[in-house]
Amino acid sequence: MAYSNNYNRILTFFLLLFFAFSSNSQENKYTIVIDPGHGGKDPGNTGNGYLEKNIALKIALGLGEVLEKNRNYNIIYTRKDDRFIDLFKRAQIANDANADLFISIHCDAHNSNAYGAGTFVLGLHANDRNFQIAKKENSVIFLEDNYEQKYDGFDPNNPESVISLVLMQEEYLDQSINAANFIQQSFVRNLNRKNRNVKQAGFIVLKYTYMPSVLVETGFLTNKNEGKYLNSLKGQSEMSIAIADAIDRYFSNKNKEISKYEINSKSDINKEDQYVFKIRIGVGSKLIPLKSYNFNGLNNLTFQKENGLYKYFYEKTSNYQTALKNLGEAKAKGYKDSFIVLFKNGLKYSLDKYLSEIEK
Numbered sequence: 001m002a003y004s005n006n007y008n009r010i011l012t013f014f015l016l017l018f019f020a021f022s023s024n025s026q027e028n029k030y031t032i033v034i035d036p037g038h039g040g041k042d043p044g045n046t047g048n049g050y051l052e053k054n055i056a057l058k059i060a061l062g063l064g065e066v067l068e069k070n071r072n073y074n075i076i077y078t079r080k081d082d083r084f085i086d087l088f089k090r091a092q093i094a095n096d097a098n099a100d101l102f103i104s105i106h107c108d109a110h111n112s113n114a115y116g117a118g119t120f121v122l123g124l125h126a127n128d129r130n131f132q133i134a135k136k137e138n139s140v141i142f143l144e145d146n147y148e149q150k151y152d153g154f155d156p157n158n159p160e161s162v163i164s165l166v167l168m169q170e171e172y173l174d175q176s177i178n179a180a181n182f183i184q185q186s187f188v189r190n191l192n193r194k195n196r197n198v199k200q201a202g203f204i205v206l207k208y209t210y211m212p213s214v215l216v217e218t219g220f221l222t223n224k225n226e227g228k229y230l231n232s233l234k235g236q237s238e239m240s241i242a243i244a245d246a247i248d249r250y251f252s253n254k255n256k257e258i259s260k261y262e263i264n265s266k267s268d269i270n271k272e273d274q275y276v277f278k279i280r281i282g283v284g285s286k287l288i289p290l291k292s293y294n295f296n297g298l299n300n301l302t303f304q305k306e307n308g309l310y311k312y313f314y315e316k317t318s319n320y321q322t323a324l325k326n327l328g329e330a331k332a333k334g335y336k337d338s339f340i341v342l343f344k345n346g347l348k349y350s351l352d353k354y355l356s357e358i359e360k
Contacts, residue, residue: 030101031074032067032249033094035205036060037106040084045109047221050231052083052107059218059230061104062240063308067247091208100286101179101247102213104205107230108220115223116194117239119180119188120215121173122206174289175212179250183216186246191238216243275354276343277323278302278313281335285309296333313341320355 012021016176036057038044044052058081064075076097092356094102108118117352180198187193196217206213218239221227229235240254287310296311302313314335315326330338342351 012088029072029074031076031097032247033076033078033097033099033102034060034064035078035089035094035102035104036106036120039079042084045107045221047107047109048224048227050107050221050227052109052221053154055107055221055236056105056175056228057082058236059239059243062236063103063105063208063243064170066240066244070248072251075332080088080249083163087205090205094209094211094213098208098285099211101250102206102209103243103247104203104213106215106217107288108217109222110220111221111222115220115226116196117184117191117219118196119183119198120201120203120206120217121176121180121198122200122203122213172210172212174291174293176206176214178253179212179247180214182246182250182253183214183243184246186242186249190242192243227337274345275318275349276316277318277320277326278316278341278343279323279326279330279335279338280311280341281314281330281338282312283309288312296329314338330344 035295036053036059038056040051040053044051046052060077061080064077067073074097076093076099078093079085090104091102108114179196184195184198188195203215206215219226219230221230225243230239281298285308287303290303290312292299292301293302295314298314300315302316304311304313314330315323317323317326327338327340340351342349342354344354
């Protein structure tokens, strides 16, 4: 297998990308939670005598050290030393921080001479291999107290238990896959690692996070050469830099998407004339891609950014009766608190005033 022998080239490339990203995105602050897998009484896999928990920790700390050089990032770790952390607690740390991205770092194992780096997002197992990987990582719950109650009877050994896992992360799946793709591309482009592609599997640690989340298998400790590489300072540093490069690209791309959405939203409002009715279905501090699966199947979505908040709207019409029908559709989809918002010549206008005017 081939590894990069030009570490200085990689570092220089990353620093150039870092400064470019930093200079173009000063208005955004992103919280990234880095999760070194295993720890304490849970060593992870021990292929060739290496300890997954130690290697994952070193790569994770190296990743955070690189990212912390960008003042637009707020870095939080689920652990910074050799301690055991419940899977549920790891997700809770990310949720409490209102994180923008969750990255869990691991090393793989196999009874063959398999090698290469892979990335996973939450989803149904595409094959038995993915199930076995998730089963291995999920089995740590047996080391936790009261795991039956904590995980609602989840059984890592039962494929049927996995189906319930995907529902909570479905809202963020598109963004999770996007982040995972950037990481996988970075491994291949910067380090010439074998591409094991982005896959979906039922990892508990990803289930309970409420943000884009990726689990990274940095390589196989059971492969003699790859295990030696991942256990080396050079290998750990290169992996940290490659993942950091990918995270920069992910957020840079996200900034472009936000700008695109904002331009389209402003254009949508500015082109309106006379009266236009929209249904406001929600508000939040983060931009959610205007995809129907993010909004309970609703289409024809727009948003406005106002005072740092994103306000989401469903449909638009110049007819009040149609607006009432649209409101009913939004409520039927679960948006019980949705309501009609009126714009006149692109500016917000009082609905009560409008109704009093047409009654005259």
